[in-house]
Amino acid sequence: MKMQIAINPRLRLSPFVMVLLTLMGIAFVVAMIRYIYGIGAISDLSYSYPWGFWISFDLFTGVAIGSGAFVMAATVYIFELKEFQPLLKPSVLTGFLGYIMVVIALLVDLGHPERIWYMMIHWNHTSVLLEIGICVMSYLTVLAIEFSPVVFEGLKWQKAAHFVHKFIMPFVILGVVLSTLHQSSLGSLLLIQPEKLYPLWWTPILPVLFFISAVSIGLAMIIFESSVSSRYFHRGLEIHLLEKLGRAIPVVLVIYLIVRFTQLTLAGDLQYLFNSGLMSILFWAEILLGSVIPLILFSIKKIRQSPNGLLISAIILLVGMILDRFDVSWFAVRHPDPLTYIPSLMQFNAHYIPSLPELSISIGIFSAGILAFGLVAKYLPLFEDEGHHDSAASAD
Amino acid sequence: MTDIQNIKHKAFLYDATRCIDCRACMIACSVENKIPMDKTRIWVAGVGLQGEYPNLDRASMVYHCMHCEEPDCLSACPVGAYSKREDGPVLYNKDVCIGCRYCMNACPFGVPHFDYNKGLIDGAFIDKCTMCTQRIDVGLEPACVATCPTDALMFGERADLIKEAHARIAAHPDRYINHVYGEFENGGTSYLVLSHVPFNELGLPNLPETPVKTVSEEVMGITIPFALTWGAVLTGVTVGVHEYNKRKENAAKQPVEAEKESEETK
């Protein structure tokens, strides 16, 4: 198995890699245009839509799907469920790369990317965005530390790897705290828009909802990436581990649904459930896809034990939960356009359709992430324990 | 020109019944503040013409920064680019702005505007009304107010203007909606509005007296205590789980092996 990874021919300049490189090249050119001529030159962002696809996809989605890292770190280190060790490194890597992608996207989206570090010296303590900025930057450092043993082992620096291992616990705890903070704070980011975000989404407990859903996303992401990478790298699938993770998902989703509907009931917002047109449709789409259907699927043992069942269930959950992130940061936000006479200012009058160059930035960054994952998998001992667990799995 | 030597707290009063939508204010602002041709700090909002011929009505709103008493932009900005001056104006400092545009999301009035057509060399910044500090500091009215031919815009002490606004309503209750927008909305604004049509038809959002930033700031307030508590809990859980596992293993295995194990996990 190890040999097979080391000589994996697909990581040569295969057509797939060529495509990735091309997409990255396009994104690079588009980014250069943005730096020279401004954000308006490549995007459909406007006065009414200061935030668009980049924020919804690269920031909100990117951070959410990076949650596997802290979920696995907590599982393995804090709860000492060591059997999940094999899933740890890939998920930490996914998180690490995911957060780097977030930062790269922000370097395109920010008006003054060269000042991104101002967040470390100019603190406005009431700003949720500042908290997210600080957390993301710190957590990136933590992830780097958590992942460093893999690098050291790859370089055969066993002493360094051992040294990091020795002191890893405080960082793991810090990482979980930081993750809790910024995963939930992404929800807090919208708290300042009570009059703009549709009542089906705006609630003071948005951060709580974001955290709970982040846990479910984290679990689903681990299932998803293990399934995909096992197929891609022709690696064995840790099906017994994933089945166990899958068992946890319904628990998390039940908590999520209880909290969400209790909140809607208490806030008196149930009235909006069915009579809000597009908003109702979006709401039910994310509830069904993100919570109800995965809740049912993951409760069925037969599905949990089937590689395809696991993968499909995880994908459905991810689609639903990502839709939630898009709803909260984009679709359900009312955008004013006070520049012109319009029938009523606070309705859905201003239009925003992400432009192709705008999408190409996100696609390019995503391609870079996939490529980076592949390179790491090729050159570093990412799946070192798999042989052992594979046999264990087959022995089951 | 008003005596502004004894600075207290300045504000605008806009009376929609007086505005003829001539837009002298916009041009005055453009010249005074050297606003580029493709930008504006002040605009006409509202529904404009309403009704069906021949039963028609028209209302417009001169819209610029409301200079909130509790500015949401100021609360949202991660790097503290916003400030509220003691005498009223909400100001923006482009030297620290990172261009995140969170203030645009935070502002319930959609006031801060970002320059999407500038690259890194020119520098893209937020722009918004400054209450013409360069003018009010020398005792002049802001450019928009100074030129308003019909006195639809007035400038002065906030307290005086609130009194004036209520006096106008009392004098012509049939003409005005009995409410001074901005007296309490969003924690109070320094741009007060009188109108003959519902305020949302002027493009003004229905806002409660608590500023939109309230919940956000409350949550931010508990962040650090929460983080410390959460860190402590996690540490406790870690130690607890570890001890539990150790004891369990100790009970099950040979003492020698147990010692070896514990060394490993350190």
Next chain:
Amino acid sequence: MTNILSRRDFLKLGGATAGALAIGEFIPPLVAKAAREAGTLNANGDGYISSMCEMCVWRCGLLAKIEGGRVVKLEGNPDHPHSNGKLCPRGQAGLMNTYDPDRVLTPLVRVGKRGEGLFRKASWDEALGIVAKNMLDIKQKYGPEAMVFSSTHNLSQPLFENLLQAFGSPNYGTQRSLCFNAMTITNIMTYGMEEPNRDYSQVKYIILTGRNLAEAISNSETQDLIHAIDRGVKVVYLDPRFTKTAAKATEWLPIKPGTDLAFHLAMLNVIIGEGLYNHFFVSQYTIGFDEVANSVRQYTPEWASKITEIPADTIRRIAREFAAAAPYALAHNGWRTSNFVNSFQTERAIAILNALVGNWGTTMSPAGAEGAGLGAPTQPAYPRVSALRLDGVPWKYPFVPLQYGVIQQMRDSILAEDPYAAHGWFISRQNPAMSIPDRKKTLEAFAKLDFIVTIDIIMNDTAWFSDVVLPEASYLERYDPLNVVGNRAFIRQPVIEPQGEAKSALWIYKQLGGLLGLSDFFQYKDDEDYIQQELAPLGVSLDEVRKQGYAELPESNSNIYRWSTPSGKIELSSATLDKAGFDGVPKWEEPPAPKPGQFYLLTGKDARQTQFGTQNNQLLHKYDDEPGLWMNTKVASSQGLKDGDMVQVTSDVGQIYVKLIATQAIRPDCVYMTPGFGHLSMGLTTAYGLGSSDSDLHVTYTDPISGGQALSQTFVTVKKA
């Protein structure tokens, strides 16, 4: 001198930065030397210079704000009664007018075909030499009358009139016959003055007959009206459109176009029939009451209701309310009222309505004469002129004053070469290619002429068709003769040095006078000397006036109850009109109406634009609405048209393509266009290509009494382009 410029080079003359210029991107201009020397600025070069606006003809006082020796902003002058410290959008955009990238900054001589836009730069010596030579050639070959002159209301106009009268030509056109002839001639006939002052300080009831003060802004009067409304004054507003004034009025009456006369006749009918008029005032200060009473007896509100489409009860109620508010009632005489051939009698009915309620001395008062009490350079008598005027004044239009003229008739006579052929046209600060109805004819008239010269600050459409263009200094760059408002003579003085080679009109006329051998008519050394001669009787120095912005005039306490009419009273019935074969008292005249499928074509005003001269101002353009053709929404949808469609608009004389604006704010039988768009000159880089011109559609109809053009008497069809 011989460098022939390509079209591109020419447009460079107009300013290569066109479109890109932003007010924030030019360095504020240095203050004019004269103003600096007048001592109005402090040691840092900060301060205010008092002058006068010229973005429209209202002439507000302005204060140019100077910082560090540079002009940064214009403010309204609180000392001037026309501005009261405020400026309208046009006044605020004044710096952009002076800094228009399309300014013509050197004299230009045409090298291509007329209308091709190819010019070369010339020196003032050469350009003025060409103008003088052509004028003298024409005078020698065809007589001085073959040279026609035209100009629009402005402060140096007396000097322009001096030039043409000294030259010996009787042919003079102004904008007045396209504007307010009906109003001024009515007032001359009724009150013996062009336009009495209106006073809103005590007013309680106002009837506005199409006077759209919220959009056709006359700064102080617009202020007065809105303040009056704020006090609770009742305003009745007649207009086929729901304008911004209609929105402010207490009552909007969407009257059928051309029927304002019927409304006012019925007002008179009620007020006289019910004895609601001011008996004392009428018997004491007016003549001809009985003739009016007899004449209006037939015009009942019921009769008027069928014509105006306003309910009889409404007319009766308004008449009673109006009389009840007397003498604090005011029927505004408007500027152009309904623009039909019957407009003159409409104005007469309004003038009579005011007299009947005796508002003289409360809401209306005598206006002082322009320039009274000022000195002037001495000059010889003008040469006798024996030739007839081409515009038919006074042989065809006996009541039109010589200084007004009938410019549309002058254009037609040039075309017809009747009673004789014209050969040259001298145009100052005017744009007949845009303003005279039936533009095709105006361009044909241009083609008949041997020589056309235009003075302007930008390449206006008439300049585009001219042989020589002389660049004038803008109103912020020059002196003009003093302007008297009330008991003060206000000054326009340079706040910025003239750009390029631009020169003041006072300088241009004097130089040209010299070259034409008419120096005796221009006996002043320079602009400052001219104003000093004006100030001589007042005993104040130019420097004091420059500092203060105005000179005080001695108070004149004349009896306000004397009118310069033949009878010395307010003439409700005019014997003068009777003698000339017109109706001495207003009688109903049925206006023409559109055929089925046709619409009334209305014109009006927009607060950002003044006539034809401001569309190229980038700041005004920035904040203006897009021009288009208004049509009632329901009518549009019944014709399968929707907002934003390109439509083809056709009248008897022309056809245009324009964007449709579907709106509820207009009567179903009307369409409306803001005039001033649809420029022909490619030297106007901001305005060119913007909207279309109503002058392409307007049919020429001239009122035989006032010589006024009936601008709303053109009917059009509209279909999808």
